[in-house]
Amino acid sequence: VPCPLITLTTDFGASDPFVGIMKGVIAMRAPAATVIDVSHGVPAQDVRAGALVLKAAAPWFPPGAIHVAVVDPGVGGERRAICVETADARFVAPDNGLLSLAIPPERMLRVVEIADERYMLTPRSRTFHGRDVFAPAAAALATGTPPSALGPPRGDMERLCMPTAARDGGFVHGEVVYVDRFGNLATNVEAAMLPRDVVRVELAGGASLPFVATYDAVARGAALALINSWDVLEIAVRDGHAGAALGLGVGARLTVVGR
Amino acid sequence: VPCPLITLTTDFGASDPFVGIMKGVIAMRAPAATVIDVSHGVPAQDVRAGALVLKAAAPWFPPGAIHVAVVDPGVGGERRAICVETADARFVAPDNGLLSLAIPPERMLRVVEIADERYMLTPRSRTFHGRDVFAPAAAALATGTPPSALGPPRGDMERLCMPTAARDGGFVHGEVVYVDRFGNLATNVEAAMLPRDVVRVELAGGASLPFVATYDAVARGAALALINSWDVLEIAVRDGHAGAALGLGVGARLTVVGR
Amino acid sequence: VPCPLITLTTDFGASDPFVGIMKGVIAMRAPAATVIDVSHGVPAQDVRAGALVLKAAAPWFPPGAIHVAVVDPGVGGERRAICVETADARFVAPDNGLLSLAIPPERMLRVVEIADERYMLTPRSRTFHGRDVFAPAAAALATGTPPSALGPPRGDMERLCMPTAARDGGFVHGEVVYVDRFGNLATNVEAAMLPRDVVRVELAGGASLPFVATYDAVARGAALALINSWDVLEIAVRDGHAGAALGLGVGARLTVVGR
Numbered sequence: 001v002p003c004p005l006i007t008l009t010t011d012f013g014a015s016d017p018f019v020g021i022m023k024g025v026i027a028m029r030a031p032a033a034t035v036i037d038v039s040h041g042v043p044a045q046d047v048r049a050g051a052l053v054l055k056a057a058a059p060w061f062p063p064g065a066i067h068v069a070v071v072d073p074g075v076g077g078e079r080r081a082i083c084v085e086t087a088d089a090r091f092v093a094p095d096n097g098l099l100s101l102a103i104p105p106e107r108m109l110r111v112v113e114i115a116d117e118r119y120m121l122t123p124r125s126r127t128f129h130g131r132d133v134f135a136p137a138a139a140a141l142a143t144g145t146p147p148s149a150l151g152p153p154r155g156d157m158e159r160l161c162m163p164t165a166a167r168d169g170g171f172v173h174g175e176v177v178y179v180d181r182f183g184n185l186a187t188n189v190e191a192a193m194l195p196r197d198v199v200r201v202e203l204a205g206g207a208s209l210p211f212v213a214t215y216d217a218v219a220r221g222a223a224l225a226l227i228n229s230w231d232v233l234e235i236a237v238r239d240g241h242a243g244a245a246l247g248l249g250v251g252a253r254l255t256v257v258g259r
Numbered sequence: 260v261p262c263p264l265i266t267l268t269t270d271f272g273a274s275d276p277f278v279g280i281m282k283g284v285i286a287m288r289a290p291a292a293t294v295i296d297v298s299h300g301v302p303a304q305d306v307r308a309g310a311l312v313l314k315a316a317a318p319w320f321p322p323g324a325i326h327v328a329v330v331d332p333g334v335g336g337e338r339r340a341i342c343v344e345t346a347d348a349r350f351v352a353p354d355n356g357l358l359s360l361a362i363p364p365e366r367m368l369r370v371v372e373i374a375d376e377r378y379m380l381t382p383r384s385r386t387f388h389g390r391d392v393f394a395p396a397a398a399a400l401a402t403g404t405p406p407s408a409l410g411p412p413r414g415d416m417e418r419l420c421m422p423t424a425a426r427d428g429g430f431v432h433g434e435v436v437y438v439d440r441f442g443n444l445a446t447n448v449e450a451a452m453l454p455r456d457v458v459r460v461e462l463a464g465g466a467s468l469p470f471v472a473t474y475d476a477v478a479r480g481a482a483l484a485l486i487n488s489w490d491v492l493e494i495a496v497r498d499g500h501a502g503a504a505l506g507l508g509v510g511a512r513l514t515v516v517g518r
Numbered sequence: 519v520p521c522p523l524i525t526l527t528t529d530f531g532a533s534d535p536f537v538g539i540m541k542g543v544i545a546m547r548a549p550a551a552t553v554i555d556v557s558h559g560v561p562a563q564d565v566r567a568g569a570l571v572l573k574a575a576a577p578w579f580p581p582g583a584i585h586v587a588v589v590d591p592g593v594g595g596e597r598r599a600i601c602v603e604t605a606d607a608r609f610v611a612p613d614n615g616l617l618s619l620a621i622p623p624e625r626m627l628r629v630v631e632i633a634d635e636r637y638m639l640t641p642r643s644r645t646f647h648g649r650d651v652f653a654p655a656a657a658a659l660a661t662g663t664p665p666s667a668l669g670p671p672r673g674d675m676e677r678l679c680m681p682t683a684a685r686d687g688g689f690v691h692g693e694v695v696y697v698d699r700f701g702n703l704a705t706n707v708e709a710a711m712l713p714r715d716v717v718r719v720e721l722a723g724g725a726s727l728p729f730v731a732t733y734d735a736v737a738r739g740a741a742l743a744l745i746n747s748w749d750v751l752e753i754a755v756r757d758g759h760a761g762a763a764l765g766l767g768v769g770a771r772l773t774v775v776g777r
Contacts, residue, residue: 015300041533128488229646274559387747
């Protein structure tokens, strides 16, 4: 049997013991599982950022991976805990849209509510379901429990409403959706949406950026646009922090000018 | 033989190679051990915060776990290095109180000073005993060395003096002892100390907070008090950062008003 | 067969999924490998800091370790990707000097350019070779591929030009090269360069520090100099942050006064 692999994506940060405690629970209930951290630096309670991180990461794990995601401002309240199956992975998370970017509708095979007491800790806190619900559910999956045993089937999960880029003749209008630690600005303009010949990328403030293949195609400190590793249009500054240098963040609008 | 599990709790942060080096030493001396990070974001040299993190985390690991904790402002000086045994775990740390909240006196079975050269690196630096003393000691335990072999027995360890909450009729007077990354304020008022009916929680500045079961029992942005996952009273702001919003930190005083 | 060990040193930080994705690629291509994080908190695009971190960490891992380092401002451009062998380890990194402090010329056995398509992902992005080049190369090594199979031999690698300390009679002139999370200032004055009797250490601004064996040899809050765990002269403030307290950072000059 291959060693089951569990990934963790949370907004728990690096200071508190929350992540370590989840790993302790997994070690107790699924000692053979390997745990890999995707990120614990999702901004606190930012479900959209967590969903984007998970969307970017999930395709790069082996088939059979169990992805646990916890960005959970509604913990302890009415929101459900869910397990979602796709053809090659399983996900556990609060049902608040956190999984919805990683799992588009056409890839979703099954949604169940995590409800069976056997696969949770008892008693449960009202503030830390990463420990009490999601870690034990992942451990159950890792030890062979089928998703269908975790609880009753549900027809769908919550989905985030994301801004979508729009084509308009030779133009594509989009916006920044994520800023990474280098200050690079990922947009919602996917590579496949681009015109055949991109002439330039215009920012809302009027600046015009060259569309290039690599960072080093411009001078140090100059701004540029390129297709990044997530296959989306990215605005960057060579050897610099585009977010700070250009004064842009999530929501900033831009237009791709094509020919 | 089950794979021995070692946990790490330090103030070494994420920028420097200190934690990685400890894991390298463990990999050399106990290659079969699994290492889990509890936290490396304990504030620099804050022994009390480290002790609270370890207290919160240690119960959630499997029996037999070896907990290494290094928050060590006295490194290289007179403070001793110790190994402490409980019924279901072993701990290695500097003897500066760091273990004292995780191991109350009634759970302490044995204290030894880590003194045998065979279970340390030679030579030893005067500034990094995480590498030279604590990692090798943990590796020794993980490979079957009994704690008693590490060095001479000691009668006790250093203990932190923590402020304790006090009941006074229908009131409980306590204070904030820990602020987590969400800005939630954990107090020293344990759930078992609460009056049967809590009417409200009053802060030193005069604010009065509802005592509720879950964050979503109040409006977004409103302050509240509840019992958190560590079974202590916590002051929080729904979807917000209570520390910043209320201007409170460690040491802030509060009173639980009961009936 | 022992479980191959891969270490990771990057400037990818803790917020984004970059490190997790590299681990996912390794898990797909070398599922038996153990991955240890050295640091992901190297300052963004700071090749010198990354090189110093790797130099400090690499000696503390078992023989056979595979060290992956990615601080890569030139990603996607002309810089090569290389694999370097020493007697007891292998390294993969961009050829920008990142390996040059960990591997002095006399320890370098072989340099190859990573060029064989079989040991990279196809297609490759122009912005994330941690995922597309370095993780798969490390996985190849971990599964038995010899370095020579990764691509053509190269005569040498890029080397960083580091300031060196200089002896001048009873004096040694050096400078700060690294500041750690405690604010301790590591210098380029190696222990072996010190005069037999060190009288004091003088900072550029005129301050004079005692040269001691341990932090606790001075009063709390006082500045000092000692030999640290990397066997270099370090300037520190007991229980404080020397960088902030003394207003010093990388490049600050100092003189060791001997007798």
